[in-house]
């Protein structure tokens with residue numbers, strides 16, 4: 071992953087540092103910045119989140135040219151040597167890179183044979199060492215021909231008055247303002263500075279100064295530049311009094327629902343839904359990664375209730391290897407909060423080649439996935455800053471509910487209004503008591519049946535992502551086919567039961583755990599008698615609502631459980647170790 075930014079204008083340190091803060095969701099293993107002034111470089115590098123670099127930086131009001139990078143380590147350990155920017159052998163050229171160079175080992179070997187020395191282990195340093203003394207557009211062409219893989223590159227030299235760039239399969243945008251130009255992995259970096267920006271396509275490269283931008287296509291022809299207006303707000307979302315973004319974002323779910331209700335009644339969105347309905351299809355695929363994949367499972371659940379056709383949900387990174395029967399009659403729905411997840415984008419390209427109709431459901435209308443889709447359905451969740459996705463999951467499920475209703479010709483506004491009134495965030499004190507208890511264990515299992523199993527999967531993912539407690543989710547009926555062998559008194563098992571019809575079976579499975587010493591915790595919307603209650607160490611009661619929304623009602627409290635447990639274990643819930651919010655490498 072990683073985020074890159076480059077800037078020409080006054081106050082480069084300030085603008086680049088602010089860019090790093092906005093890009094931090096792409097990785098926070100280390101950050102770095104190089105500023106060119108008076109034919110010399112000043113470089114800052116630091117391990118850990120971007121705040122760590124701030125104290126080192128000497129902020130100046132003067133003009134300068136700079137590049138900066140926030141890293142999510144792929145090749146090479148998290149250390150200063152592997153921290154970007156990387157430099158050519160003579161130190162005259164500096165470069166930042168997002169992506170993966172697939173042939174870097176081969177290139178590195180050739181360079182070592184030529185006597186080049188390497189400071190670190192990254193694939194990115196190999197690109198830097200491919201440059202020699204000078205930097206002009208021919209050098210970019212030459213290096214571009216040598217490297218294979220994904221890259222968004224910003225490159226400067228000690229003597230040039232411009233920033234060079236190249237892009238393939240990693241996002242890259244250029245913001246153009248009066249006497250300034252910014253290049254970045256995400257146009258949110260332009261907000262506050264300029265409203266005009268260009269989206270670069272794969273295989274494009276070029277250079278820009280304060281006055282001029284030159285972009286070449288894959289055939290080395292100059293591309294005519296058509297800037298787009300920045301039509302989204304970068305709401306600098308502060309924590310609004312909350313201790314962390316994650317808890318604030320969980321509580322924003324009601325607001326998100328209000329936004330969706332409002333937007334999904336508009337002519338513009340209804341036209342999009344009508345277009346989807348007009349497609350001829352006899353199969354639906356719901357595709358995503360992580361939490362977005364779980365939203366796809368919920369969508370599959372909704373759609374299977376309504377349609378008598380095949381509906382599949384798939385993990386994006388597996389799509390290309392499964393010989394799926396995708397053709398012109400397939401409606402392929404790609405779900406992604408960031409709209410930049412490389413596995414999802416790559417699955418999208420695969421389905422497009424097979425002739426599938428491509429729909430995306432994203433939280434970033436300018437993103438690669440939204441742009442590559444035939445129709446994009448936005449989720450209007452607002453910026454989600456915490457790495458663990460919460461309000462976006464909620465919103466994705468709601469949009470999938472709306473899509474299902476629309477295709478079926480059912481009203482969705484009235485049920486959503488009712489749900490808005492019934493949303494239940496639960497009692498913090500009750501959840502805190504449970505989190506204190508869970509935080510002392512190193513394994514937690516989740517079970518559920520039917521749609522409750524999907525909630526179990528998502529709850530388990532949330533818990534392991536931010537608490538680092540080992541966790542797995544199982545369909546409750548599947549326990550006795552293996553997992554029950556692990557049960558002992560050191561494993562709390564969280565039972566999710568919101569479906570009346572399935573309750574007695576789930577209850578029996580719970581007793582099988584209890585009989586083997588496991589501790590039981592129940593999340594339920596059902597009324598249960600005292601005799602049953604006695605089997606559970608904790609019971610969290612969830613307010614009942616329309617059955618389609620029960621998975622959302624229950625997940626709100628399970629998200630909070632993960633949050634409070636992470637806090638109890640002394641973790642930063644917003645920035646879990648080893649993870650990043652946007653995963654732009656396959």
Ligand code: G6P
Pocket residue numbers: 359360361362405406407408409410411414457458459649650651652653
């Ligand atoms: C990362 C994030 C997850 C997210 C997944 C898919 O792993 O940490 O929270 O669910 O990517 O991201 P997307 O942006 O495609 O929804």
